[in-house]
Amino acid sequence: GAVVSQHPSWVICKSGTSVKIECRSLDFQATTMFWYRQFPKQSLMLMATSNEGSKATYEQGVEKDKFLINHASLTLSTLTVTSAHPEDSSFYICSASPWTTNTGELFFGEGSRLTVL
Amino acid sequence: AQTVTQSQPEMSVQEAETVTLSCTYDTSESDYYLFWYKQPPSRQMILVIRQEAYKQQNATENRFSVNFQKAAKSFSLKISDSQLGDAAMYFCAYRRARFTGTASKLTFGTGTRLQVTL
Numbered sequence: 001g002a003v004v005s006q007h008p009s010w011v012i013c014k015s016g017t018s019v020k021i022e023c024r025s026l027d028f029q030a031t032t033m034f035w036y037r038q039f040p041k042q043s044l045m046l047m048a049t050s051n052e053g054s055k056a057t058y059e060q061g062v063e064k065d066k067f068l069i070n071h072a073s074l075t076l077s078t079l080t081v082t083s084a085h086p087e088d089s090s091f092y093i094c095s096a097s098p099w100t101t102n103t104g105e106l107f108f109g110e111g112s113r114l115t116v117l
Numbered sequence: 118a119q120t121v122t123q124s125q126p127e128m129s130v131q132e133a134e135t136v137t138l139s140c141t142y143d144t145s146e147s148d149y150y151l152f153w154y155k156q157p158p159s160r161q162m163i164l165v166i167r168q169e170a171y172k173q174q175n176a177t178e179n180r181f182s183v184n185f186q187k188a189a190k191s192f193s194l195k196i197s198d199s200q201l202g203d204a205a206m207y208f209c210a211y212r213r214a215r216f217t218g219t220a221s222k223l224t225f226g227t228g229t230r231l232q233v234t235l
Contacts, residue, residue, distance in 0.1 A: 032218055043208060043227045049219040057219045091160060095223070104150035104169065104212050106223050108162035
């Protein structure tokens with residue numbers, strides 16, 4: 001199947017700093033990528049849809065200025081958590097599907113665990 | 118809006134036995150996809166099985182099969198001959214077909230934690 005790589009897999013940062021998480025589709029092009037957030041023992045909640053070459057679409061309640069998303073190419077989307085605070089600590093997962101596919105399947109990155117001290 | 122409901126927060130099964138995980142969903146669409154994803158402790162999301170709504174035949178993948186009841190909007194997962202490696206969180210998910218962008222997002226249920234005992 002298609003491969004999505006996410007980096008870093010875990011990161012610890014100080015409160016007030018910014019952290020960038022990368023999501024790459026390694027063997028396919030993706031015009032759309034999705035960013036999810038998962039709290040411990042909970043489900044995945046969609047944060048935003050990353051659209052190549054245009055602005056991201058954020059879900060209700062997600063702060064655009066805190067969670068900056070850039071989708072500069074067909075194989076890379078980045079999520080930047082700006083001025084991170086302890087409540088931003090979470091597991092972030094990206095997903096994507098080849099725009100040529102018709103199976104409906106989304107492929108997931110390995111996830112990034114963010115801890116803000 | 119589409120919703121996915123998993124009413125079993127936790128399930129337990131003995132090794133080699135069969136277990137069924139329940140999932141219901143709500144949608145006004147006629148064309149869509151349904152999935153079961155497995156999330157082990159590593160938290161990597163792994164596709165278990167997928168079903169296209171226009172196909173009446175239930176999908177099967179080795180020990181995994183589904184019971185897809187479109188009219189009832191039900192999509193249960195049966196795991197046969199359970200193995201210790203099946204222990205994980207299982208998420209039922211819905212995705213609209215023939216849409217792009219945000220409209221094509223995956224909507225997840227709350228998950229069912231499966232324990233496999235000896």
